[in-house]
Amino acid sequence: MAAAHTLKAKHRRSALRTLAFLSPWLTGFAVFFAYPMISTVYFSFMHYDGFRPPAWSGTRNWTYVFAHYPFFWPALRNTLWLVVIMVTLRVLFGLGIGLLITKIKTGTGIFRTLFYLPYLAPPVAATMAFAFLLNPGTGPVNSILERAGVPAPGWFDDPDWSKPALTLMFLWGVGDLMVVFMAALLDVPKEQYEAAELDGASAWQRFRYVTLPAISPIIMFAVVTGVIAAMQCYTQPLVAGKVASGVIQGAGTMFEPGYPEHSTLTLPQLVYNLGFQRFDYGSACVVALVLFALSMAFTALLMRRRGGLIQAGD
């Protein structure tokens, strides 16, 4: 009887202890996530411009965003482009640079640092740098291309070239993937390579049948996190569009997003455009929920896979 009692008290104490340690996050979760999430769902069914009180509007915001808002489908198409082309190139390039760094035997530390540094460049600064490097008027890239007799593209000023220009910038900042792939490649047991070599496997066969299977969970991780990052891509396309179009803020919020011709629009930019430029909070919340659903779908993928991916369970 007494033993059971103390056991119960002990349980209660340990539960209280856990609660105490978790309390900062529990508060944060409630105030900065649960409440605004519920609120976002609520506003998505309201007409609200921030001045007059919110009024029920049923599914009108939803039909507006999907059927009439001119930016939604271009933004989704751009996102798909980034997901398919940019993420693929970035993973391949990251793997290539990771392989290269494991093969470099002289000056490895210097090479690794030089390859990694661009990843650290603050996004706005990197975008300003590339807006300058790639500007068709005085940019060094086009100067060099023209001297070499190669037709120089318009980059951030050409709707067909703005996403390739962004991709080039994201390839430049591939340092995170390089480090992840490098660690994975060094983890592949040496004996497997030696065994394959004894069996007369060529370099390609060793890569195909030893390296690739061993690092496939990391490739999967890179792809899924890459897809999530591509869907949420905000600062770089926004700043690139603003700088290339020459429409820069003061404190002003009025600029046409997605220059040139909506080619750099992404979903998060629509939340800003609808909420803070058009003062249509309801429709902004609809886009926010689409962004939420897409992010969660891919995060679920990340958590379900076992192996190299994030494991939530024990």
Add this chain to the structure above:
Amino acid sequence: MTQVLDRPAELTAPSSPAERTARRRALLEWIAVHSLGVAAALFFTLPFVFVFLTSLMSDSQALSRDLIPHTWEWGNYRKVFDTPGFLTWWRNTLLYAGLGTVLTVVSSVPVAYALAKFRFRGRSLTLMLVISMMMLPPQVVVIPMYLFWARQLDLSGTLWPLIVPLAFGDAFSIFLLRQFLMTIPDEYVDAAKVDGCGDLRTLLKVVLPMARPGIAAVALFQFFAAWNDYFGPQIYASENTDAWTLSYALESFKGAHHTDWNLTMAATVLVMAPVILVFFFAQKAFVEGVTLTGVKG
């Protein structure tokens, strides 16, 4: 003929033709790999070089297609510093990044510790929610959050809406710290308990000293996240130039100086430089953090 003894067999005395081919092949591979390495290094460094060179050009030369400055205008950097507001933006950025980082670490450590070392019901669920929050872009909840900070608390035009939430744990930091704390053997925690340490004392006296590399990585990431943040200041600080941060203010240089890329690039260098300097001083912690986000829990 004497050879150095500890060389691998195939590199000594190239007597047989097979050994000679193998040696030549190794040399060719070395040359190929390192040429590729140099080419890649150029791709990664030339953008920095061109940006830096342009930042030193005269106004008239910045309008030309020259790659190298004729005269080295170090005064461009002075002009950037003299831009009205520039020092305020520095101070704001340091406040957001510095105070934000301290708050993040203090509030995230206990949560990460509980997730790594306590056994309780709902632990997996909590961790899943943390990971989910980590993967969510700030745009998802920005409308209600903006209305909350601007309408209810009247704090728009300041950086407080960005700093205060960091006192309630940051999902990414919690996750990263938890990954790190998982690598500390339970025996240390148990031993401290046997010695009569309470949970808080165990955390502060035993676990924290061992978790220093993890904390350093989290602090660095948070510092850079605040330094790099554009969306946050755009939402909350844009209306008040006195509350801008460097990352947000940077594009205004292009607006103020129109096509003069030299001053814009000088400002760009000044936004990049601190991050790169900090990296050089804390390289190890940083790379450790990047790999931690990828490894299994």
